[in-house]
Amino acid sequence: MSILVDENTRLLVQGMGREGRFHAEQAVDYGTRYVGGVNPGRGGGAALGRPLFNTVAGAVADTGADTSIIFVPAPFAADAICEAIDAGIGLVVCITDGIPVLDMVTVRRYMAGKDATLIGPNCPGVISPGKAKVGIMPGHIHQPGRVGVISRSGTLTYEAVAQLTARGIGQSTCVGIGGDPIGGLNFVQCLSLFEADADTDVIVLIGEIGGSAEEEAAAYIAEHVSRPVVGFIAGQSAPTGRRMGHAGAIIDGARGTAASKIAAMEENGLTVVRSPAGIGAAVADVLDGNT
Amino acid sequence: MKIHEHQAKTILREHGVPVPAGSSAASAAQARQAAETLGGERWVVKAQIHAGGRGKGGGIRRAASLAEVEQYAGQLLGSRLVTPQTGPQGQEVRQVLVEEGCDIAQELYCSLFIDRAAGQPALMLSPAGGMDIETVAADHPEKIFRTHVDVLLGLADFQVRGLVANLPVNAAVQRALAPLLQQLYGVFRAKDCSLLEVNPLILTPDDRPVVLDAKMQFDDNALFRHADVAALRDPAEEDPLEVEAAAYDLTYIKLSGNVGCIVNGAGLAMATMDVIKLGGGSPANFLDVGGAANADRVENAFRILMADPHVRAVLINVFGGILRCDVFAEGVLHAVSKVAVEVPVIVRIAGTNAEEGRRLFAESGLNFLVADDMADAAAKVSQVIHSPLPSPSLKGRGFMAQDEA
Secondary structure (H helix, E strand, O other): OOOOOOOOOOEEEEOOOHHHHHHHHHHHHHOOOEEEEEOOOOOOOEEOOEEEEOOHHHHHHHHOOOEEEEOOOHHHHHHHHHHHHHOOOOEEEEOOOOOOHHHHHHHHHHHOOOOOEEEOOOOOEEEEOOOEEEEOOOHHHOOEEEEEEEEOOOHHHHHHHHHHHHOOOOEEEEEEOOOOOOOOOOHHHHHHHHHOOOOOOEEEEEEEOOOOHHHHHHHHHHHHOOOOEEEEEEOOOOOOOOEOOOOOOEOEOOEOOHHHHHHHHHHOOOEEOOOHHHHHHHHHHHHOOOO | OEOOHHHHHHHHHHOOOOOOOEEEEOOHHHHHHHHHHHOOOOEEEEEOOOOOOOOOOOOEEEEOOHHHHHHHHHHHOOOEEOOOOOOOOOEEOOOEEEEEOOOOOEEEEEEEEEEOOOOEEEEEEEOOOOOOHHHHHHHOHHHOEEEEOEOOOEOOHHHHHHHHOOOOOOHHHHHHHHHHHHHHHHHHHHOOEEEEEEEEEEEOOOOOEEEOOOEEEEOHHHHHHOHHHHOOOOHHHOOHHHHHHHHOOOEEEEOOOOEEEEEOOHHHHHHHHHHHHHOOOOEOEEEEOOOOOOHHHHHHHHHHHHOOOOOOEEEEEEEEOOOOHHHHHHHHHHHHHHOOOOOOEEEEEEEOOHHHHHHHHHOOOOOEEEOOOHHHHHHHHHHHHHOOOOOOOOOOHHHHHHHHO
């Protein structure tokens, strides 16, 4: 098993521009079942051997798509997310970076009570190694296995995954939830999915400074997660009051510091790695029962 | 993005929010003229810098004559104002705001911001105005009242009625405050603010609420739809290297250390800073060249790092995903052929075509210190920084001769 995406995923690509097309091709090469694309105004054409549609509703009716990946530019991305949800897409993965915060607040409000999951925005997406790749991560660094990975970052997630694969440790699913302050799926929701997955034995949680999602995740783990969790927090050396690239990565007063997050993780029984170079080794130790 | 108080007040005034009459001035003579135009007998001269805590730093002066306005403006302009938020070096005052003096019966606090955990805007109100709100929150949490705003509904009448009912003010003031709070939310929403803070929000002796100080910050991601706001940016308040980096599409934040870093991706960039620190070094910057990390961006990144005189070594840490490491290596070699790099450069690349990339660095004829992984990179950085002997810089005379040959 795995979470969110697998061999049955029927993927739609919203925003079939240069980037969308490139990553759709990579996803197809990886073995993901890609069923079509959406580009308003270009419906009736084709991309990568599958039909292009003007609307998501039209695409869903024709292809039975259940998952969508969004490459639509930031000014229009929130609308694209809402369109996907309105059309009944169950899993929406938004790669787009730079969406205004208030747009995402509106999307979240629109989603309330609807049966849909949003991953991102500003995220690398989701991959269940060997089954489906719905994101922009390099497929070849992954390996099928039993470690679940959750992260707010892109390349740092690849770094962690590569450390695992280098040690022969495979992954069940890797989820990049994105670096924005307001997004869809959060750590807690993602942890509950992994907890319910019979094929995930260990979870790696990669957080970063800003907000309080890591503290909430740590408290949730203590109560509800039976799997061992290895945690890392990026930004231990970051100054306060500065936004470290990700819109969400800002230490605001005493809140959101790496120290507070690490303390919360340790208090709640996580194995915390201080150096980003040590994530793979820490998971290996947990799997060997050394901790 | 931050703006000055006088700019924030202009925006609020345009939206019908009551603010004191006033105008900005860049010289003592202009300040005097502004006060004369305002008329009256009392004025306030306020230093315009982006940092807060100006009152504590002596940046807000009350003047009882035009001569005093001129004198205070002359003292503030050109001086470096040190406040609890500027750091010891202070911030140069280039403009002052000259305002009419107001009679204050009571000081309140009000702010609007995005509550991440709730995923909604929040309105915070307190009778403890004119004070540091973090202190109030810590010592007197019972004096802080808040409500969340449903963006589809807006800030509803019943919400503001309920909120202002908590304040120790009479019914007439409550009736006057409610629409003011809704106007403030209207500005927050219309302009894509990330913060709109009014401290203090005063009540005059005749029960009129007035916005006496205003701090506005904007969502950088939304500036594309607010050209008027984007035009208010004051580069003089920002680090010149950061301004230059932004022009090159690089996310760069200057820090106080001596190890420069060039990384792709924000999370990995933070982790790289961490690994430098764990190795006993100190990062000179945060720099995300983005997923693409093409030759132009790397060249500009080197140019910015080399402009920082504290940089004694550079660590390049790139994880090639979609980006191929060999292509990236060629970009780096091209970049360093155009920028004078006279410090040691440690390179760590991983991911797609990493072997090929490492070979290109090794065969470049330059003194790249190629690291195997992040741990090794950290060790090499530490070695370079702590070694009593001079470490080989990227280029020496030999390189130039080779290059010309």
